[in-house]
Amino acid sequence: MDHDLILLGHGSGGRLSHQLLDELIIPSLSGISVAGQNDAAVIAHDSGRLAFTTDSYVVDPIFFPGGNIGDLAVNGTVNDLAMMGATPRYISVGLIIEEGFSKKELAVILSAMREAADLAGVQIVTGDTKVVPKGKADRIFINTSGIGLFDHDLRINGCAARPGDKIIINGTIGDHGICVLATREGLDLQTVIESDTAALNGLVTELLKEGEALHVLRDPTRGGVATTLKEIAVQSGVTIKLQEADLPLKDAVKGVCAILGLDPLHVANEGKLLAIVAPEAAERVLERMRNHPCGVDAAIIGEVTQVSAGAVQMETTIGGLRAIDMLSGEQLPRIC
Amino acid sequence: MDHDLILLGHGSGGRLSHQLLDELIIPSLSGISVAGQNDAAVIAHDSGRLAFTTDSYVVDPIFFPGGNIGDLAVNGTVNDLAMMGATPRYISVGLIIEEGFSKKELAVILSAMREAADLAGVQIVTGDTKVVPKGKADRIFINTSGIGLFDHDLRINGCAARPGDKIIINGTIGDHGICVLATREGLDLQTVIESDTAALNGLVTELLKEGEALHVLRDPTRGGVATTLKEIAVQSGVTIKLQEADLPLKDAVKGVCAILGLDPLHVANEGKLLAIVAPEAAERVLERMRNHPCGVDAAIIGEVTQVSAGAVQMETTIGGLRAIDMLSGEQLPRIC
Structure with a gap:
């Protein structure tokens, strides 16, 4: 019975996450092989290479020592691009907000996003806001997606580790x-x-x-x-x-x-x-x-x-x- | 008091959404002017122009005559890119799933996403999955972000309407x-x-x-x-x-x-x-x-x-x- 349901562990980033990815999500969506699974996709097109990544942030609590869900969401996506050796350039912001959430807290979170973006040298260029009725989400969830560009030909990749490294x-x-x-x-x-x-x-x-x-x-x-x-x-x-x-x-x-x-x-x-x-x-x-x-x-x-x-x-x-x-x-x- | 809280109407896409955008979100995040607000950002960089957009989908119910949250999420982002005159090419998928959601329903949704992507000629290249405890989200929310490329120099834009059109x-x-x-x-x-x-x-x-x-x-x-x-x-x-x-x-x-x-x-x-x-x-x-x-x-x-x-x-x-x-x-x- 439990095999038919999504468990918390499927979002852990650990073994259950990998099982869900390998058995259901990746075969359904794209069929990309394990060797090609990295922090961001690297896309080769006519005019060069792009890195593209997405992450949703659902951290609880949304404010914690050292940061909040806002700078966390910007830094996380910046880092996923950087891990491919790309220069992070453009970020999108998708907000899902619970009805009744405080505008003041939203302002603090948005400021943290802007500051983090400025520090990282990326631009927030597009966004979307959805509001769901009270009780249908927990305060605020943030998705950030990002685009990075390459100014070198190095291939930084999870399949490139060699004995002796x-x-x-x-x-x-x-x-x-x-x-x-x-x-x-x-x-x-x-x-x-x-x-x-x-x-x-x-x-x-x-x-x-x-x-x-x-x-x-x-x-x-x-x-x-x-x-x-x-x-x-x-x-x-x-x-x-x-x-x-x-x-x-x-x-x-x-x-x-x-x-x-x-x-x-x-x-x-x-x-x-x-x-x-x-x-x-x-x-x-x-x-x-x-x-x-x-x-x-x-x-x-x-x-x-x-x-x-x-x-x-x-x-x-x-x-x-x-x-x-x-x-x-x-x-x-x-x-x- | 209500002025301090996020209301359902802030997610309507109508006047309250625009107020929230103009008063809080855009000044905080990017400072982009109203004239520049379109379905997707158009980014000019060294090797050409890119369109970049994001949308979160929180539709209720998730299955409805004619589609489900999955194809809706792909089509919506494809359309936002197309509205800028770009050719939609790459899509990211960010899933936020409530603990206890049915894997079978997830499979149906993911298949719909893949089919919609194939029909539209776009590739799903990157993704992320988060799971939140039961009661902290409503079944499933999906963010899709997308990148489009341009093969022409036309400037399709919300500020280009002229008398007589x-x-x-x-x-x-x-x-x-x-x-x-x-x-x-x-x-x-x-x-x-x-x-x-x-x-x-x-x-x-x-x-x-x-x-x-x-x-x-x-x-x-x-x-x-x-x-x-x-x-x-x-x-x-x-x-x-x-x-x-x-x-x-x-x-x-x-x-x-x-x-x-x-x-x-x-x-x-x-x-x-x-x-x-x-x-x-x-x-x-x-x-x-x-x-x-x-x-x-x-x-x-x-x-x-x-x-x-x-x-x-x-x-x-x-x-x-x-x-x-x-x-x-x-x-x-x-x-x-």
């Missing part, structure tokens, strides 16, 4: 997910954990200077670092090996995860990217990240091996080897 | 709105009224053969023909005069409107376009429409005058002159 992240993991969870549940923490929501296109511009050495870029949002690396391992047909001791993690995030039994590798990020780069470029990429405001806590966290195709493993701090898989079920609904 | 519509008005209303309310009609949802890009390709004589194209969706013509009158700084006797209207739609006190000029369409063309081209445009499956009931319904700028008037069947305005308030919520 290094895995680099631009900072601490799990901040966004734990921030939203703590705010929603009213957890009384000694330290306020802020969302890491940020536009990463400026950082990507720095990384693109590495040229061919830059193989994969992806932002580990819903489903966290584990799910994203598993996706890449499958797409590239490689094994990825992480070093637990090298994962950047704030003490407060670590603490909340420990208490609630959450794995920070499965917790969402909104201002992080994973760069998979040729080994000889790794130290330079790390340096470029650390010199950028979005990468001060950057770290090399693992490498690509080829022990068995499509797997992610982690050498733990106590010396064991743990298999890492996609998030299964739903850990934190409505995280973005 | 003829107003032509490709068929009967109000079918979609009355269909959705009748289905939602379970009206027991002798005739089933079907939605007119259809992709109009094929018809637009025909009309573009008129070249410079084609001044404005717009699809009168939410807010109906009245709201759309009022928008154009304001954007172009002209007066538009309609002939009530010439409006194509199905008897069944006319009957429902009469009984419920609805003005068909304010009822939504999803497969109609208004073409505003130079007078010498009018008969040829009418002929082109009538020779196309989407235009068999096409009619010339009025003309552009310049009595007073930004107004729409209608010569009624009893000989009076009636001022036509945008839809005020909300007539039929969740019509698309």
